[in-house]
Amino acid sequence: MNYGQSFRLAIKALATSKMRSLLTMLGIIIGVAAVIIILALGNGLTGMVQQQVDKLGVNMMMTYVWGRGDGSTSTLDPQDMYDLVEENPDVLSGVSPYVNAQATVRKGDEKFDKTSLYGVSEVMFNNSTKGTIDGGEKLGQGRFLSWLDVERRSQVCVIGSYLAENAFGGDALGQTLTINGQAYTVIGVLEQIRENMEEGGPDDQVYIPYENALEMLGTRNVTLYMFTSTSGETAAAARMVIDSMLLEYFDGDYDAFYTQTMAEQAEMINLMMGVAMGVLVAIAAISLLVGGIGIMNIMLVSVTERTREIGIRKSLGAKRRDIRRQFVIEAGTTSAIGGLLGIGLGCLLAMGLGALFGGMLSAQMGGAVFNATPTLGAIAISFGVSVGIGVLFGYLPANKAAKLNPIDALRYD
Numbered sequence: 001m002n003y004g005q006s007f008r009l010a011i012k013a014l015a016t017s018k019m020r021s022l023l024t025m026l027g028i029i030i031g032v033a034a035v036i037i038i039l040a041l042g043n044g045l046t047g048m049v050q051q052q053v054d055k056l057g058v059n060m061m062m063t064y065v066w067g068r069g070d071g072s073t074s075t076l077d078p079q080d081m082y083d084l085v086e087e088n089p090d091v092l093s094g095v096s097p098y099v100n101a102q103a104t105v106r107k108g109d110e111k112f113d114k115t116s117l118y119g120v121s122e123v124m125f126n127n128s129t130k131g132t133i134d135g136g137e138k139l140g141q142g143r144f145l146s147w148l149d150v151e152r153r154s155q156v157c158v159i160g161s162y163l164a165e166n167a168f169g170g171d172a173l174g175q176t177l178t179i180n181g182q183a184y185t186v187i188g189v190l191e192q193i194r195e196n197m198e199e200g201g202p203d204d205q206v207y208i209p210y211e212n213a214l215e216m217l218g219t220r221n222v223t224l225y226m227f228t229s230t231s232g233e234t235a236a237a238a239r240m241v242i243d244s245m246l247l248e249y250f251d252g253d254y255d256a257f258y259t260q261t262m263a264e265q266a267e268m269i270n271l272m273m274g275v276a277m278g279v280l281v282a283i284a285a286i287s288l289l290v291g292g293i294g295i296m297n298i299m300l301v302s303v304t305e306r307t308r309e310i311g312i313r314k315s316l317g318a319k320r321r322d323i324r325r326q327f328v329i330e331a332g333t334t335s336a337i338g339g340l341l342g343i344g345l346g347c348l349l350a351m352g353l354g355a356l357f358g359g360m361l362s363a364q365m366g367g368a369v370f371n372a373t374p375t376l377g378a379i380a381i382s383f384g385v386s387v388g389i390g391v392l393f394g395y396l397p398a399n400k401a402a403k404l405n406p407i408d409a410l411r412y413d
Contacts, residue, residue, distance in 0.1 A: 014330075023294075024295055025291070025337060026291070026338075027287050027288065027290040027293075027338075028287075028291035028295075028338030028342060028389065028390070029291075030287045031287030031288035031290075031342065032338070032339050032342025032343055032346060032383075032385075032386050034284035034346070035281055035284045035285070035378070035382050035385075036347060036349075036378060036382055037346050037349050037353065038284060039374065040346075040350035041350065041372050042273060043372070043375060044373075046273060047370075047371055049273075059093070059238075059262075060229075060261075061235060061239055061259060061262065062098075062224060062226060063227060063242055063257060063259045064257060064259075065223055065224070065246065065256070065257045066257065067250070068255075076222075076249065078222055081095045081227075089230075092227060092228070092229060092238050093229060094123035094227070095121070095123060095225055095228075096120045096124045097121060097210040097222040097226075098118070099117075099120075099210050099214055099217070099222060099224075100119075101116075101216075101217055102115070103117035103180050103206065103216075104180055104181075105163065105167070105177055105206065106178045107163075107175075110166070112167070114200030114204060115200075115204050116200075116204065116205040116206070117180075117205075118205065118206070118213070119209065119212060119216075120207055120208075120209075120210055121145070121150045122145050122150055123226070123228065124144070124145070124207065125144035125145070132207075133228065137160075137190045139158075139190060139191065140161065140190060140191040140192070141164075141173055141189040142188035145158060145187075145207060145209060149187075150209045150210070153209055153212055153215075154209065155185065155212065156185050156187045156208070157177075157179065157185070158206070159205070159206045160189075160190050160193075160204055160206065161189060161190060162201065162204040163206065164186075164189045166199075168186075173186055173187070174186065179208065179216070184208065190203075190205070210222070232263070236261070239259050242259050243259055246259075288385065288389055289389075291338065292335070292389040292392065295334055295335060295389075295390055295394060296331075296393040296394065298334075299327060299330070299331050302327075302397070303327065303397050303401045306401075307404065310401055310404050311407075315406050320403070323401050323402040323404075324395075324401070326398075327402075328391055328395055330394065331393065331395075331398065332390040332394060334390055334394075335386050335394075339385075339387060340383070342386065343383060346374065346382070350372050350374050351372060351373065354370060354371065354373070
């Protein structure tokens with residue numbers, strides 16, 4: 001008997017008992033579908049992270065300066081960082097101190113208590129990407145802070161679309177509001193980030209010169225700096241320059257500061273997502289294992305039910321390898337069909353979940369597109385694993401059938 005005949009017999013055996021065959025495949029279907037969904041969603045999230053990195057720029061890096069707990073951070077003046085950029089124009093193109101706090105904003109009788117306040121320099125706005133380097137927010141109206149605004153500590157601000165709509169009715173440019181009791185003139189309005197704006201959300205924010213923010217908070221202590229390197233290729237060298245300067249400043253104390261490039265941040269996020277995906281895929285693989293055990297059990301039952309058939313075939317000259325091959329192909333066919341059904345179910349659910357969560361995730365990630373379409377690689381691997389499980393777990397029943405004594409098999413009732 002050739003492989004074609006064995007395959008046709010396997011299809012005939014499955015068609016004879018459709019419900020039992022479907023229940024046998026159920027574990028494989030669920031396992032393959034779960035793997036497809038997890039890999040598709042994981043790839044979609046990885047793609048969103050890469051889009052965010054591309055939007056912000058691979059030349060951006062963040063330096064956290066905590067000091068040694070002895071007040072040494074307060075003696076590190078932002079001007080030191082500006083001097084560092086001027087001394088290394090080949091690798092560093094700019095720096096912005098980053099002061100973050102919650103502010104109380106007033107416009108007439110309107111009061112906003114949850115507004116996020118950011119004290120920055122003009123470097124916070126990237127002219128090449130036309131967005132802020134901390135979140136990629138675009139300007140909808142007006143302009144961003146200029147070098148002159150920062151140098152003169154001008155009381156001007158750039159506000160989010162929530163404040164523009166709720167405090168000024170959409171006509172904010174040139175208008176005045178108070179931030180923590182001080183009057184500021186609106187020179188720019190950011191584009192809306194979320195469809196549904198809310199107080200305290202990403203659209204409820206205001207940018208002012210960092211010196212003004214430090215004065216509001218009553219401190220000179222800046223713990224976060226946003227640097228930009230001259231290009232993505234010089235980011236690693238720029239980090240070394242920053243770390244060398246701070247290492248010398250803090251007498252070799254590596255715990256006093258930490259610098260991270262966008263590429264490193266994306267790599268860390270992808271690594272964490274990879275670990276999480278690996279765990280989820282391993283859990284989903286348990287369903288495949290259960291499905292394989294189910295196939296083995298049904299095949300053992302099938303061998304018992306077809307004992308006389310096996311005896312007749314052996315008495316007519318069928319060899320052990322023929323019997324073994326027939327049952328292995330039958331098990332593999334069962335799991336292959338289950339795998340195809342699982343792939344179809346997984347693709348449909350992955351695209352459905354992608355459409356369901358895509359808008360929400362896109363808003364959270366600043367407009368990045370969420371694409372949860374399964375890859376051909378994931379589909380091929382899932383199908384191959386499903387077939388392999390069927391063959392592996394079908395070998396024991398097939399081997400048992402091949403070793404039956406023809407005389408005893410013919411006597412079996």
